[in-house]
Amino acid sequence: MPQEAVGSDDSPVMDASRGLIPTTPLANRSQPRPSAGRAGPVPGSPPALLSQLALAAVRRLHRALGASDVRFELADGNAVGAARSEAVATLRFRDARAPFALALDPDLALGDLYASGRIAIDGSLVDFLSRTDGSGSHGGLAGAAHRLLGAGRRAPASWRQALGRAAGNARHHYDVGNDFYALWLDERMVYTCAYFARPELSLAEAQLAKLDHVCRKLRLQPGQSVLELGCGWGALAIHMASRYGVQVRAFNVSLEQIDWAREQARKEGVASRVEFVLDDYRNAHGHFDALASVGMLEHVGPAHFAELGRVIDRTLAPNGLGFLHTIGRARPQALNRWVATRIFPHAHPPALSEMARIFEPNGFAVLDVENLRLHYERTAQLWLERFQQSWPAIVARVPEQTARAFELYLAGTVAAFRCAWMCLYQVVFARAKSAAVPWTRADLYEAAHGAR
């Protein structure tokens, strides 16, 4: 892990007390909700002029959004769009300046205004965000919301170069607190796309099915050694060791996650077979029969893909199988600026053409790609439901602004996969010349993990 990554002040989101640094004061929750209807200031007065400008800005935003079933309500009682009884979602501005903030920098402001409580969204957050599916023009809020977890512009070189700060970036997100994530993830603390072998599986069942799906794709055999790059809270490494009899070395830069993972490995009685290493994946050495990385690639960045490929090249056995699991894109696109600064600094879900930089220059052949987009929509939906159900416990542990930011992020994730702004790629690969590649994929689907 590069030392300069530690304590980087580039786009910091979390402070030492684990809260979003407020960009504006949190809205006063005790202030009365403005009554509906048109009850603004006296016409012609300066407040009235401000009110008219805000209304014009919101009308423009709504028109650009092109979603007639969404309603915007201003703090002065003016409203635009669908009638309250017909709106699938209503965005409420809770102060007079919020409409201007949104209009001036919608990319960043939608999330910030929501997190700080200066806007509220009644009805379904997911429905609201899904309405921004580029059906309107791409200017104004439509473009902004469309890019909220979707079709952003190409990232400027300045922050693409900053992707080197991977360790600090990942730590930023995951060190917010294990107890926080425990409130809405499954019992194994798996924070990546689940695999609903059958649609009716619970979140915990689907995460277990995902762990098995990964292990099967790697065709693990007892006694093999496995290198895991970016191991989260260790669920996959522990599952591999306890169920598949392999020896695992797993890398992660988040101390809180590593501590949790080691404790879990002790509880499961596999501490001697799983080594959790608090270090950057680029410092991995040794030789392994298999290699897995689940949910790390989003934080690596295409500029480092060739380097990742070299790490794999020096650690994977001649006939070893490799496995990558990542949020991705149908084509190269930058992440929305709010997500890329406030939630996952410098994250970049890659397109397959970008992922090719890992494989092609380093002599690997892709054996199998599976796109599990629908499974991530369901996973994120279940996370969001648990998150909202756990709201009192969540705001008791993190600042409300952090909680609201995560809520919006999770809702945006559901929308992004529902609207296909995102993919979920699982890729199996091997050295091009490997003689030990699977004959078919039928073995992945033989009676197991509750699959049909």
Next chain:
Amino acid sequence: MPQEAVGSDDSPVMDASRGLIPTTPLANRSQPRPSAGRAGPVPGSPPALLSQLALAAVRRLHRALGASDVRFELADGNAVGAARSEAVATLRFRDARAPFALALDPDLALGDLYASGRIAIDGSLVDFLSRTDGSGSHGGLAGAAHRLLGAGRRAPASWRQALGRAAGNARHHYDVGNDFYALWLDERMVYTCAYFARPELSLAEAQLAKLDHVCRKLRLQPGQSVLELGCGWGALAIHMASRYGVQVRAFNVSLEQIDWAREQARKEGVASRVEFVLDDYRNAHGHFDALASVGMLEHVGPAHFAELGRVIDRTLAPNGLGFLHTIGRARPQALNRWVATRIFPHAHPPALSEMARIFEPNGFAVLDVENLRLHYERTAQLWLERFQQSWPAIVARVPEQTARAFELYLAGTVAAFRCAWMCLYQVVFARAKSAAVPWTRADLYEAAHGAR
């Protein structure tokens, strides 16, 4: 089909009588095989000097090849490399000038000399070609043979631009005669990689399993419409119509193949449900529930991938599935010059990064990639065995030079897939926003087509 493609004189291989145009006279088969041992001309004489130069050239070639178990024998009786009893394969030069031809332009000469009978290869052709797996240096014959179906240099722009002559190129290869192909393909005349759901399947069973594997990947439902781009002898189109109850429109530029396909459709009683169109795929119009292309992409060329993507974009239903099956590469590489001029003019097996040009600019998301490299090795091995078993019937139908060129090509195909110079990609894709994507792939592996 572009008119300029018809009768193009660029790199012609077959003449009107369906034979390779000999670049050198066919060796006189009645000439006595030279005896082994050192029985050359008188030392110091001009023939002796020529003999010494040839021996030096062959020694250099053998050293570059780096395969100690291969033997080279010159026409004058000199020999280099493994003893005859230990050689897995022996290359015999059948005239005094052949060594110089090979040394001067090995890329092209190896195939041409073999086709014309000026060199012979005793033992296994596949073993000989497999020995050229880049273990030696890449100069001389090693490089040439390595590139024979393997790691060629980047194609020069001049012939990459020529990829537009797709129709003429494909016709060149397939119009050599249905009765010729019938001698060594399976009964359905499937000239693409088979799918050995179980390794012990026969060629015919594995081709049938492949057709089902494709239809399953497309999740065909009775009553749907399917567009096929590049349909060969029509086996897939007929199978789709007769077993899956769909309506198919299938494009091909080879008249002989189309005639055969129409006759087969009549015999199978599905002529009303399969329309075979003698035309370039770029002239396909209409709207279809599914799209398939098996073994055409190699002839399209990356320069035309975006155009192919646009053809798919205008013909595929909003929730339709698409399927591409192609020989490919682990990374972008040009085809060996002999194959690219004599066998498949201007063919280019693409890497996944190149195939991305079909999908990414046109809004398609890749759902599933399967690399069936090992299945093509077995397919080509079975073709080669049938080809060699049918030798008398084959040389009764085509000039011996054509037969020998095909034999070398088939052996090179086995070697190329065995040595992993080639991949075989099957790709399922859909519009990125399609809501009708498969939930899992388990349905592909439910009891059927003899799969385990």
